[in-house]
Amino acid sequence: MMNSPVITMKSPMYNNDKHPTTGQYWRTVKTIIWKDLSIEMRKKTLISALFIFSVMVTLVFTFALDLDKSTKDNVSVGVLWVTFVFSSTLGLNQTFANEKKHGSLEGMLLAPIDHTAIFVGKFISTYIFVIIIEIIIIPMFYFFYGISLFSPLFLLIVLLGSFGYTLVGTLLTSIAIRTQVREIMLPILLFPVSMPIIIASVQCSNAILSGANWGQFSNAFNLVIVYDIIFIGVAIMTFEYLIQE
Amino acid sequence: MINVKSVSKSFGMKEVLRDINLDIEPGEFTAIVGPNGSGKSTLLRIISTLLRPNSGQVTVAGLDLSTRAHTVRQLLGVVSHHTLLYDNLTAYENLLFYAHLYNMTDYAKRINMVLDKVNLSDSKDTLVHTYSHGMQQRLSIARAILHNPRVILFDEPHTGLDQTNSIRLDEILQSTSAAGNTVMLITHDIKHALTLCDKIVVLHKGKIVYQVRTTQISYDEFASNYHEITNV
Numbered sequence: 001m002m003n004s005p006v007i008t009m010k011s012p013m014y015n016n017d018k019h020p021t022t023g024q025y026w027r028t029v030k031t032i033i034w035k036d037l038s039i040e041m042r043k044k045t046l047i048s049a050l051f052i053f054s055v056m057v058t059l060v061f062t063f064a065l066d067l068d069k070s071t072k073d074n075v076s077v078g079v080l081w082v083t084f085v086f087s088s089t090l091g092l093n094q095t096f097a098n099e100k101k102h103g104s105l106e107g108m109l110l111a112p113i114d115h116t117a118i119f120v121g122k123f124i125s126t127y128i129f130v131i132i133i134e135i136i137i138i139p140m141f142y143f144f145y146g147i148s149l150f151s152p153l154f155l156l157i158v159l160l161g162s163f164g165y166t167l168v169g170t171l172l173t174s175i176a177i178r179t180q181v182r183e184i185m186l187p188i189l190l191f192p193v194s195m196p197i198i199i200a201s202v203q204c205s206n207a208i209l210s211g212a213n214w215g216q217f218s219n220a221f222n223l224v225i226v227y228d229i230i231f232i233g234v235a236i237m238t239f240e241y242l243i244q245e
Numbered sequence: 246m247i248n249v250k251s252v253s254k255s256f257g258m259k260e261v262l263r264d265i266n267l268d269i270e271p272g273e274f275t276a277i278v279g280p281n282g283s284g285k286s287t288l289l290r291i292i293s294t295l296l297r298p299n300s301g302q303v304t305v306a307g308l309d310l311s312t313r314a315h316t317v318r319q320l321l322g323v324v325s326h327h328t329l330l331y332d333n334l335t336a337y338e339n340l341l342f343y344a345h346l347y348n349m350t351d352y353a354k355r356i357n358m359v360l361d362k363v364n365l366s367d368s369k370d371t372l373v374h375t376y377s378h379g380m381q382q383r384l385s386i387a388r389a390i391l392h393n394p395r396v397i398l399f400d401e402p403h404t405g406l407d408q409t410n411s412i413r414l415d416e417i418l419q420s421t422s423a424a425g426n427t428v429m430l431i432t433h434d435i436k437h438a439l440t441l442c443d444k445i446v447v448l449h450k451g452k453i454v455y456q457v458r459t460t461q462i463s464y465d466e467f468a469s470n471y472h473e474i475t476n477v
Contacts, residue, residue: 024348031345039333042372103327107388109295110329111346112318 032121161201252301379410
């Protein structure tokens with residue numbers, strides 16, 4: 001049986017008694033991912049908006065900075081992460097937009113499911129969109145900045161860093177969705193909270209691409225992993241309370 | 246079937262429901278009427294498990310919502326102000342999504358059955374955003390009855406419907422009730438309420454101020470009482 005987290009706070013809505021089995025829980029997650037991907041495959045608005053936005057950000061930085069080779073090497077990783085962060089934020093804003101439009105989120109809350117499955121489903125589908133964008137951005141950076149980003153360790157830190165950022169972003173979107181100014185509220189909440197993982201990811205990325213040894217970036221790497229683990233717990237424990245009125 | 250005992254609900258300083266006591270028998274079709282802001286939708290949201298009251302107790306089919314909400318959700322179907330549907334999925338896909346959430350087996354047969362019931366079988370593979378408001382409302386009802394709930398809650402389902410669709414909706418409401426389901430209808434339209442329901446309850450300023458069986462009162466008499474109580 002799937003156990004709910006032990007929380008003493010009183011939920012603003014009822015959620016108790018019989019919880020679904022692990023099999024049912026993951027079927028619900030899979031259903032939510034299927035629904036999000038089906039909608040996106042049909043609309044293609046999110047992926048195309050993210051693609052155009054990422055290309056524009058990359059081009060703006062490339063031509064605005066007009067850097068020489070050595071400066072380019074120093075700032076390219078920072079620029080890459082800025083592009084990731086901006087694109088992901090744009091994607092996150094859209095994550096719950098479909099749910100908000102006709103109150104569909106309420107439809108899910110009315111179903112006899114563990115509500116954390118909604119969070120897990122929404123997070124995984126958003127993370128899939130973020131990874132697709134990263135797959136587009138990384139070769140583009142190779143083309144414009146001439147630095148090879150195809151190191152396994154670098155790709156791992158990109159995945160781990162964007163995992164944490166998307167995780168916190170999905171959680172905070174569930175708060176922002178209740179406000180009138182969702183688009184503005186999300187970055188205001190998200191940037192300060194995600195600062196540690198962004199800084200640690202940039203430090204790791206720089207160190208890996210400059211050929212530094214493990215000892216020089218292990219602290220930053222560990223911080224990324226710890227941040228991811230902590231926020232998995234935080235998200236599962238608090239989502240139920242954040243999603244309610 | 247639905248038992249509301251001393252329920253009160255406030256949002257901040259605003260007291261929306263005050264000491265509500267209400268009994269709805271199994272199979273009964275009850276209308277809750279009242280002016281805007283009287284707390285009708287809040288009451289429905291509490292019964293549908295979306296909101297928790299500040300005090301009091303709600304039971305559905307003998308199950309206390311504070312301890313058995315998960316089980317109660319399986320028994321409830323809700324048609325709210327919003328359709329709770331996805332524009333970019335077809336009618337069939339929308340129902341398929343909800344069938345999975347309700348962990349239904351043999352869902353294909355049931356989906357086709359409810360689509361047939363609301364006369365949408367011919368357009369089941371059409372994207373919902375191309376549907377008219379009336380069609381979306383009917384699909385919303387199909388979504389609510391998909392898992393064969395014993396209790397169905399309707400929150401102003403006639404809003405924005407033209408006369409033809411309104412009549413069609415009435416037929417669906419009546420057949421839903423005739424099938425033995427317990428139905429609670431929130432509405433502004435007292436004429437509709439008197440025609441369709443077994444019992445009518447007037448909510449005013451967060452309190453139940455009047456309730457009567459529809460067989461015991463004429464429209465004119467009820468309208469006169471309603472206007473006197475609510476000053477509307």
